[in-house]
Amino acid sequence: xxxxxxxxxxxxxxxxxxxxxxxxxxxxxxxxxxxxxxxxxxxxxxxxxxxxxxxxxxxxxxxxxxxxxxxxxxxxxxxxxxxxxxxxxxxxxxxxxxxxxxxxxxxxxxxxxxxxxxxxxxxxxxxxxxxxxxxxxxxxxxxxxxxxxxxxxxxxxxxxxxxxxxxxxxxxxxxxxxxxxxxxxxxxxxxxxxxxxxxxxxxxxxxxxxxxxxxxxxxxxxxxxxxxxxxxxxxxxxxxxxxxxxxxxxxxxxxxxxxxxxxxxxxxxxxxxxxxxxxxxxxxxxxxxxxxxxxxxxxxxxxxxxxxxxxxxxxxxxxxxxxxxxxxxxxxxxxxxxxxxxxxxxxxxxxxxxxxxxxxxxxxxxxxxxxxxxxxxxxxxxxxxxxxxxxxxxxxxxxxxxxxxxxxxxxxxxxxxxxxxxxxxxxxxxxxxxxxxxxxxxxxxxxxxxxxxxxxxxxxxxxxx
Numbered sequence: 001x002x003x004x005x006x007x008x009x010x011x012x013x014x015x016x017x018x019x020x021x022x023x024x025x026x027x028x029x030x031x032x033x034x035x036x037x038x039x040x041x042x043x044x045x046x047x048x049x050x051x052x053x054x055x056x057x058x059x060x061x062x063x064x065x066x067x068x069x070x071x072x073x074x075x076x077x078x079x080x081x082x083x084x085x086x087x088x089x090x091x092x093x094x095x096x097x098x099x100x101x102x103x104x105x106x107x108x109x110x111x112x113x114x115x116x117x118x119x120x121x122x123x124x125x126x127x128x129x130x131x132x133x134x135x136x137x138x139x140x141x142x143x144x145x146x147x148x149x150x151x152x153x154x155x156x157x158x159x160x161x162x163x164x165x166x167x168x169x170x171x172x173x174x175x176x177x178x179x180x181x182x183x184x185x186x187x188x189x190x191x192x193x194x195x196x197x198x199x200x201x202x203x204x205x206x207x208x209x210x211x212x213x214x215x216x217x218x219x220x221x222x223x224x225x226x227x228x229x230x231x232x233x234x235x236x237x238x239x240x241x242x243x244x245x246x247x248x249x250x251x252x253x254x255x256x257x258x259x260x261x262x263x264x265x266x267x268x269x270x271x272x273x274x275x276x277x278x279x280x281x282x283x284x285x286x287x288x289x290x291x292x293x294x295x296x297x298x299x300x301x302x303x304x305x306x307x308x309x310x311x312x313x314x315x316x317x318x319x320x321x322x323x324x325x326x327x328x329x330x331x332x333x334x335x336x337x338x339x340x341x342x343x344x345x346x347x348x349x350x351x352x353x354x355x356x357x358x359x360x361x362x363x364x365x366x367x368x369x370x371x372x373x374x375x376x377x378x379x380x381x382x383x384x385x386x387x388x389x390x391x392x393x394x395x396x397x398x399x400x401x402x403x404x405x406x407x408x409x410x411x412x413x414x415x416x417x418x419x420x421x422x423x424x425x426x427x428x429x430x431x432x433x434x435x436x437x438x439x440x441x442x443x444x445x446x447x448x449x450x451x452x453x454x455x456x457x458x459x460x461x462x463x464x465x
Contacts, residue, residue, distance in 0.1 A: 074104060
């Protein structure tokens with residue numbers, strides 16, 4: 001029986017600029033002493049319909065068998081090295097085992113927690129391919145003291161490349177990228193609308209009266225007046241006077257009215273109305289160049305500024321992301337912004353209840369008029385720089401101000417105040433590791449993970465200008 005001691009990876013301690021941070025890499029608990037044993041196969045295997053077993057390995061924990069690993073060929077059905085069904089492994093008197101992993105050439109299964117050592121008949125069923133059985137003995141190992149680690153053996157030749165594994169699961173969605181710079185101003189506004197149409201011109205003069213119609217016909221002659229009475233025959237008197245002329249007959253009917261004369265010419269077109277007022281001119285295009293390459297609105301006016309604009313109240317604004325950052329100080333006479341102060345992320349090991357939150361953030365978001373020198377020359381305002389919404393940045397926000405090597409011994413713009421090449425806390429936990437948190441080392445190491453109870457430095461941030 002060949003026994004091989006598995007390597008136990010112990011948590012190591014690394015020193016980074018004088019402060020200890022523990023790494024998080026464990027392969028197995030330290031108290032577990034693991035050994036692997038090659039089981040001799042008792043009797044020849046008989047393949048019923050295809051599968052064949054080459055060897056069986058047993059994994060022990062504290063001398064008790066906990067799992068078996070079977071190597072061979074056609075251990076499951078499918079194309080290439082991929083299986084389209086899960087093989088089963090049973091032990092007579094024990095039942096089916098829990099399959100941990102499988103392929104056509106290797107199957108791993110876990111043994112029950114109260115598994116008794118002894119002689120067993122193992123049967124592997126490979127789906128539609130068939131099954132194969134083996135007689136094997138599982139003994140309990142006695143655990144001796146752990147020996148010294150021997151020298152590393154020479155590296156063996158590189159083995160042949162194994163078959164391509166099944167596609168891995170899709171990884172989690174990445175963090176949101178940083179906000180892009182503000183776009184240029186819009187084009188000049190459109191010309192104003194045309195003024196209203198002028199008033200209608202005056203009506204033309206009335207045309208001249210048409211010619212008079214023809215005269216009506218002459219009326220009939222009036223009747224002859226009555227004859228004068230006949231005078232007595234006498235002497236011939238003088239001749240009687242001439243009788244009165246009869247009255248004039250009535251006038252004839254008025255002739256019909258003549259036809260209307262032609263319409264006079266159309267009056268001239270009225271004068272055009274005045275032009276409408278021109279619309280206001282659009283804003284002029286402003287082009288910004290380095291080092292003031294960011295166009296921002298200050299007091300309602302556009303202005304070019306550098307990326308990191310120092311505000312003069314203990315803060316600076318990142319014109320690329322719109323975030324406002326705390327500027328650290330070097331006087332370190334009790335103010336909370338001292339660049340050498342250290343804080344813990346967690347006091348309990350997993351919750352955000354360390355001095356980073358109970359001291360650093362609590363002081364920034366309190367009424368500093370009652371705190372005095374904790375904020376140096378900015379004491380007397382309501383909260384730090386008159387803002388009460390300071391917080392710890394997440395990993396994306398803190399990495400947005402990190403300047404990658406090789407152009408830096410200190411990978412942080414000098415506008416942020418004095419700094420040390422050391423771990424700076426973020427509010428982001430390490431996925432799957434509840435006691436670990438992401439940090440950013442501005443000494444050139446960038447993003448790393450750290451134990452939440454370790455000590456690190458702080459830099460506060462808030463959203464908005």
